[in-house]
Amino acid sequence: MKAELSNYVSNLDKDIYTVYNLPEEVIATIFAYVSRSPLSFRENLLKVTEEKAKQFHEKWVLNYGHASVAELATVHIGIERVSRLFSALLERSNLFISPIEYSQRYQKPKRGDFYTPIELDAPEYESLKKEFIDYQYRLYDDYTRLFDLLLANYRKTEARKDNEKEKAYESRIAKASFEDARYILSLATHTNLGLTANARAMEDSLIHLLSSEYPEVRQRGEEIKEQVVYALPTLVKYAKANRFLSESRNYLKEHQQTFSKQKSTSTNPSVTLLHYTTKGSSHSEEKALNIILPELLYQYGTMSLDSLKSLMKEKSQEDKLRLFLESLSSLGSHDNPPQAFEAISYKMELTLSESCWHQLLRHRKIRFTWQYPTVEHGYRIPPKVIKAGGKDLFTEVMNYSQSIYTQLKDKLPLVAHYTVTNAHYRRVTGEFTLWELYHLINLRMTLEAQWEIRELVQEIVSEIQKIHPHLLQPALDRLFARI
Numbered sequence: 001m002k003a004e005l006s007n008y009v010s011n012l013d014k015d016i017y018t019v020y021n022l023p024e025e026v027i028a029t030i031f032a033y034v035s036r037s038p039l040s041f042r043e044n045l046l047k048v049t050e051e052k053a054k055q056f057h058e059k060w061v062l063n064y065g066h067a068s069v070a071e072l073a074t075v076h077i078g079i080e081r082v083s084r085l086f087s088a089l090l091e092r093s094n095l096f097i098s099p100i101e102y103s104q105r106y107q108k109p110k111r112g113d114f115y116t117p118i119e120l121d122a123p124e125y126e127s128l129k130k131e132f133i134d135y136q137y138r139l140y141d142d143y144t145r146l147f148d149l150l151l152a153n154y155r156k157t158e159a160r161k162d163n164e165k166e167k168a169y170e171s172r173i174a175k176a177s178f179e180d181a182r183y184i185l186s187l188a189t190h191t192n193l194g195l196t197a198n199a200r201a202m203e204d205s206l207i208h209l210l211s212s213e214y215p216e217v218r219q220r221g222e223e224i225k226e227q228v229v230y231a232l233p234t235l236v237k238y239a240k241a242n243r244f245l246s247e248s249r250n251y252l253k254e255h256q257q258t259f260s261k262q263k264s265t266s267t268n269p270s271v272t273l274l275h276y277t278t279k280g281s282s283h284s285e286e287k288a289l290n291i292i293l294p295e296l297l298y299q300y301g302t303m304s305l306d307s308l309k310s311l312m313k314e315k316s317q318e319d320k321l322r323l324f325l326e327s328l329s330s331l332g333s334h335d336n337p338p339q340a341f342e343a344i345s346y347k348m349e350l351t352l353s354e355s356c357w358h359q360l361l362r363h364r365k366i367r368f369t370w371q372y373p374t375v376e377h378g379y380r381i382p383p384k385v386i387k388a389g390g391k392d393l394f395t396e397v398m399n400y401s402q403s404i405y406t407q408l409k410d411k412l413p414l415v416a417h418y419t420v421t422n423a424h425y426r427r428v429t430g431e432f433t434l435w436e437l438y439h440l441i442n443l444r445m446t447l448e449a450q451w452e453i454r455e456l457v458q459e460i461v462s463e464i465q466k467i468h469p470h471l472l473q474p475a476l477d478r479l480f481a482r483i
Helices: 024-035 041-047 050-063 067-072 084-091 123-157 166-184 199-210 215-228 243-256 284-298 305-314 317-327 339-343 354-360 383-387 391-411 413-419 434-444 451-467 473-482
Strands: 074-083 098-101 190-198 270-276 345-353 367-370 425-433
Touching (some): 024 067, 024 199, 074 215, 084 098, 084 215, 084 354, 123 166, 123 413, 166 391, 190 199, 199 215, 270 451, 284 305, 284 339, 339 425, 345 434, 354 425, 354 451, 391 413, 425 434, 434 451, 434 473
Antiparallel strands (some): 074 190, 270 345, 345 425
């Protein structure tokens, strides 16, 4: 018995051990038994078979809705040769999935690696399909030209570092060239993702994918489900398109069009602060401290939260600010701020390039609402492209993109979205907690961060400092200590 058990647990005699070499649904069942069995996990392991695990999940998760049990089973998925449009929708389909994506910042895609929407296969769209494919090939060819221009300019302007070998130098400036050349690629360009998720999150993600209006997303959703059932045969088998998601979306899309027929005009990257904790209050930062300090102190005493809030109002602003700043004085480069920082939040509307959006959307603690891809807000030309003499080439490609998008928009509006490039602006709203802003500053304002998202976070910080001048200071102090 012990010999058999040793194949599945890391030790036989300690209070803490790992469980492995078992189907995920069996592991989930063993762990779920903790709430209704006096036996240890090891003892339950010897009793549970795959068939028993299936019966358990059918009864408790699927029939009785004990969905938290599904969080105990996980799956790892490789997803390849999907569009960048798809990858963004997948990554935001559930907050609790953990994806990691191929980066165009560090790798060069291959010519021909793009998705062609199946809607274009209809006979009446034969000429549009040819134009779409020619456009994608043209983008790649111009991407290559732009990359060569950037690389040549870096060779002229970027010297080798001390003790930097030639190979390392060439690799460094090539990556810098990939960084900005990719702005010319479209959302149809292929990408790869690795994804880890628990069964509960995976099922919810699949429901959103299968309910999508994009045929590619629905098709890939079916393919993902087909593969996930190998690891989670019971827990995701009932994931299917959701009528509410589809009908609600269609109704709101139709209703939105009645509000305004006005066409969007080109714009610039921007950050607009829409709402924030303490908005409308005089002495806004003091009110914010009156909220966050009682939250910070609460767990270390016995007073009620209301009592702490009342006492905090009696302290001077100077004392409150000192208490706040000194409580964070030892914040290290890898430390997270206290969870109480989630009591303060800021909602913003952002205008940013698709390239920047694909970086920002990976911050899963931010609650986003996003609009469709479009060419109607204009586009961002990377500054290094202008310095390298690539502005005319870039502008020519953007004009071509506008033309293709316009041709498709009226007949196949969802297909038009695939012609949008990484350079084009998109509008989104995001709700950032103070906790997440500390993380963003730490990760996205360093010298190593991509230039556009660094600029965006700097602008977000500037907007917040206008109303709460000191709340971000410990995060900035930590950042500047590293630079």
